[in-house]
Amino acid sequence: MRCAVVTAAGTTKNADDDNGTPEPRRGGTAADAPLPRPLLRSAVELYLDLHAHPELSGHEHRTADRLAARLAGHGCAVTRSVGGGHGLVGVLDNGPGPTVLLRTELDALPVTEATGLPYASTVPGVMHACGHDLHIAAVAGAVELLAASRTTWRGTVLVVGQPEEETLSGARSLLEDGRLYERFGVPDAVLAQHAAPLPAGTLAHAPAGGPPLMAGSVAVEAVLHGRGGHAATPHLNLDPVLMAAATVLRLRTVVAEATAPAEQAVLTVGSVRAGERGNITPDHAELSLTIRAFTEPALDRLAAAAERVVRAEAAASGAPRAPGFTVTARSPVLRPDPALTARVRRAHEALLGPGRVLDLGGSAATEDFPHYASGGVPAAYWMLGTAGAGPWRTARAGGAPVPPNHAPGFAPDVRAALPVGIRALAAAARRVLDPGPAGDREATS
Known part of the structure; x- marks a missing residue:
């Protein structure tokens, strides 16, 4: 969070300064003293x-x-x-x-x-x-x-x-x-x-x-489809992990391309999930991402741009199926x-x-x-x-x-x-x- 802070917290003791369980304060500020x-x-x-x-x-x-x-x-x-x-x-x-x-x-x-x-x-x-x-x-x-x-x-x-x-x-x-x-x-x-x-x-x-005090947001789940197989035969597989890595890197450019700097937008991939073991190429990879902006039009542009990137990377990789791109939640500014x-x-x-x-x-x-x-x-x-x-x-x-x-x-x-x-x-x-x-x-x- 970015904020204009004009004062510090006086001499308040942190709850974990002595690694002890916090107790109600004695002789505290005017804000706490009147509480029974x-x-x-x-x-x-x-x-x-x-x-x-x-x-x-x-x-x-x-x-x-x-x-x-x-x-x-x-x-x-x-x-x-x-x-x-x-x-x-x-x-x-x-x-x-x-x-x-x-x-x-x-x-x-x-x-x-x-x-x-x-x-x-x-x-x-x-x-x-x-x-x-x-x-x-x-x-x-x-x-x-x-x-x-x-x-x-x-x-x-x-x-x-x-x-x-x-x-x-x-x-x-x-x-x-x-x-x-x-x-x-x-x-x-x-x-x-x-x-x-x-x-x-x-x-x-x-x-x-x-x-606004807080941004609006769009939460997205994306699924990239590959072709699984043995890790020793990459020529027979289509690696969704590599596809996901390329997609994440490309998604990081979306904010610069879809919004003006003054719009203060954010797009973050917070989770990448694929496979269970190092010697198995999985058949799909999942991405969880969040988009933040301070206007509804900016959110719309960013979500549309993110979907274009996901679909384009899947197509460029020769994915056997179109990717999934699902908006799971949206919250206003x-x-x-x-x-x-x-x-x-x-x-x-x-x-x-x-x-x-x-x-x-x-x-x-x-x-x-x-x-x-x-x-x-x-x-x-x-x-x-x-x-x-x-x-x-x-x-x-x-x-x-x-x-x-x-x-x-x-x-x-x-x-x-x-x-x-x-x-x-x-x-x-x-x-x-x-x-x-x-x-x-x-x-x-």
């Missing part, structure tokens, strides 16, 4: 449990169980299996008034964790490397905070636990297959936050009039609603101080969150800093970069990031909800 210790301890315990037991997209049963139990314990009416998968909706009803939807993702990634933390993943090859465990713990804490202060607001809080965000299919499944808005009502605002390698204890918003974002940002500045609320430039990261804004529903989305002070200072001094999302070493500073994440969601929700007899819209805790 039992609430914060409960949120930390949930985070540790989820981090140690990650589940891949489409398999989030245990994760959904944990979130559903927390929401029910805070007075939410919980509906499970929304959208046919592990999606869930919790409804915290507090009388007539606006409805605000808080979204959190449930799924983890096929990454082998290399943090060395005592609460590291216990599931081989699976890791919460994108911070979704942190998001879940934050939304659970925010709901507990809102449930304990019902006299300060009126309306309804919808909490959506979304599976399959990493495959960019979960939001559409909830909205279309699960008929989310038909069953639970169209919200007045949709809110979400995402962990990012920014200083822990900070938040970041898209600046007014700036570029993420451009938060300007008016709602301004209101939420004011709440966050009141909560943390303006110096800890940053501006974020356009990122080639992508999300399926924009689907919740279909039909004109206002949506606000911001970044939650997770980088501990030690790693951040090292990176600023030219040392090792902070491990980003999706990296095996991604390790949020839980003690600094989680309290801010809880209060940021609660403060943003209160900006949407009607004030109750004991509160007002400006309340931040």
